[in-house]
Amino acid sequence: MSFGKIRMIVSVMLVLSIVLLTACQSKKAPATESQPPKETASNEQSAAPKETSQEAIDPLGKFDPPIKMVGARYSNDQEYPQGESLDNNRWLDAYRSTLGIELKWKFMTTGAEYSEKLSVAIASNDIPDAMVVDATTFQSLLDNDMLEDLTEVYDKYASKTTKAALSETSTGKAALEMASRSGKLYGIPETAQTVAEKARMLFVRADWLDKLNLPEPKTIQDVIKIAEAFATLDPDGNNVQDTYGLAVAKSFLFADFGDLSGFFNGYHADPNIWLKDASGNLVHGVIQPEMKTALQELQNMFSKGILSTDMAVNTVESEWDAAINGKLGMSYGVIWTPAQPLNLNIEADPEADWKAFPIVSADDKPAKVRGGSPTGDYYVVKKGYSNPEAIVKMANLFIENLYNIPNSKLITDKKGDGTDGTISLVGLALVQAFNPDSSVKTATLLSEALKAKDPSKLDKGLKGSYDLALKFPQDRKAWLTYRLYGDEYGSYNVANYYDKNDLLLLNAYGGPPTPTMISNNKILRDLQTDIFTKIIMGEAHIDEFDSFVEQWKKSGGEQMTKEVNEWYAANN
Incomplete structure (x- = not known):
């Protein structure tokens, strides 16, 4: 079940209720599991009580x-x-x-x-x-x-x-x-x-950009050049080649940090959603030719030492550790990434700074970024x-x-x-209900106040966050609040940028899991992760992507595509 993501969503709510005011958050492993509590009850139920009209x-x-x-x-x-x-x-x-x-x-x-x-x-x-x-x-x-x-x-x-x-x-x-x-x-x-808040964005060590006199990323080519510089030009200044340019976890198709969905989005591809083709039919993004182009570039990057040689075994937490310990220069992440893990790097290194950037494109066509499911x-x-x-x-x-x-x-x-x-x-709480717009409204209020230097529309809690953010960069404790909301490099503001500029790529299929999804989804996910890892690491030729497409279809993908299109035709 997909409960790891929900645990992270709860962390986002804490950014609003706790971190916003304290600019401090402790490190927590993304998938650490506690001992299960003892079961406490059998399934019992009482008769319905009488209700008054009130x-x-x-x-x-x-x-x-x-x-x-x-x-x-x-x-x-x-x-x-x-x-x-x-x-x-x-x-x-x-x-x-x-x-x-x-x-x-x-x-x-x-x-x-x-x-x-x-x-x-x-x-x-x-x-x-x-x-x-x-x-x-x-x-x-x-x-x-x-x-x-x-x-x-x-x-x-x-x-x-x-x-x-x-x-x-x-x-x-x-x-x-x-x-x-x-x-x-x-x-x-x-x-x-909101859908926009679940979209990927690129987080970059801005202090390393300044140190190496590198421009901010405007294209995928810029991202590649920056990643290579971070891996080869000793940005941490210790005279040892021990840094790398771009985080890649072994779960890079489905992770929140060390994920490559944003890189694929830059090539107008996405490995996790259904897209509408020119004829109006739904096709899965993972088998589209744009994926092959992106994989070829990632293979080139790996061969140059830009990516970690341990990417096949890197966990999300190990990539967190690389960022916290100053060995990583960039990662695709999500809106709460400044709170965990980047804030821990800020606490450890008085010179460190990270900025969030929108996903950039490989050509002159704007990159659309996959938004999350509602x-x-x-x-x-x-x-x-x-x-x-x-x-x-x-x-x-x-x-x-x-x-x-x-x-x-x-x-x-x-x-x-x-x-x-x-x-x-x-x-x-057994049942948790959230207003998806609340954090966006909060971010917008705070960002506009900071830009105008006018806190008159803020309540007491946000006024405290406003006062704290104004102290950045002199006060390092203000970093988190500022990098969530402070300027165009704030993660919430990047999400708002996607929303306002129609840059969200949404799943064209909004129906329930089909029978083949239920039975074969894990098989297909394992298949794509395995072959993509081998291609990126140079253990498989790029043309193995074509063989993967055929195998994906035979392993349930073709039947799943049929089921998806039958649902789509009946509901649109």
Whole structure:
């Protein structure tokens, strides 16, 4: 399941609620898994309580008598305030005291184990009352008629703030469509970011550019020249050739750091989405000829020592370490990359500076950058559960505390270990609801204020961030806030640039996973990663790409293309 990405999205929300004010974030491994907590409940459910007419229209109305719910979700090495735990914490108390919901966990564990436990529960027809699922599991549950229709309870119980997030933003509306079938809503989609915020951008050691008297990247050719200079001209000044130009993780087709999607986008290709061809049919980007051109250039770069010789085994975290330790000059990344890992390099090196740049093109045609899916996960209710409106009320409770209650102790609190650190508590909530436009609006407000040197439109929290950003570059603690929002090199401003200039490349297929996607997706992903790695490292001739295309088609790609186009023809 794709829960690693969602863990990172939560980090973006923390950029707004914590990092924005403190300009400080500790290093956290992108895929570290904790020991799973002990299961705490069996699947039990109470009879529906009687509702008053007032309760029926109150988005936060309390069930009386209380109802029982068994839930499940993935976790991310959650920290707890002192005296609290998985089974005894403020979110469980709030569900009980505010909503009248007695929630017990069937399981709450890390992403990989969550997927396994959920698969077992589905196979044994013993799923929780409410849970978070990815798109594949969502479709599987629908196919087996295991999900409750949420259409009426969403319309009736969703608060104004919830509907503003999901029904009144372009990303939210698209996400609701993905959670619907034949006009019926079967899940509350998680929409932590806009499509633009999930797009890749290029992060460059700006101090190395200055040191080597190099221009800012305007074309792919510039990127290649900069990467070669970073690898060969000793930008760290230690008289040892121990730096390299461009991060490449072994998961370079699907990573958030050390990813090469932005490089492929510069050649008007994308390995991960469906595109519309000249005849109006959908084709997969990974087998298009533009991919071959980009792979040839990457092979040339590897042969010159521009890329790490260990790219076949490099993890995302090892590429983080290279950046933090001053051995890496560039990486394609995402909007939160300045917060993790680049801020750790800034803390370690008083001379270091990174800037974000839009993806650049290999020719005179502007590069379009792949935007993200409107959502990846859904909060769903087991068919037959007596009070499906409870999941909507849980979403309301979360979103009201996140946006409308300043300094809510349900969202963040100080650590209980005597330090000055702050911890996020959003991971303890069964249902998490975000307004995808909120971070963009925040970024725009702060950027415009900094540009005009006028903070009059900012609230108290943003005024603190404004004051901090003004101290850059003299105050190194201001680096993160400035490089998120401060000028055209801020990551949020690069995302806004994509959106305003129609530079987002969207997946032409917006339907559910097809049968062949479900059965063959991993096979096809492993196939493309394997052959592309060999081509880049010179272990396979570039013409092996043509053989890969044929093998991809025979390994399920051709049937998948047929299924995608059948859906597209029926829905467009």
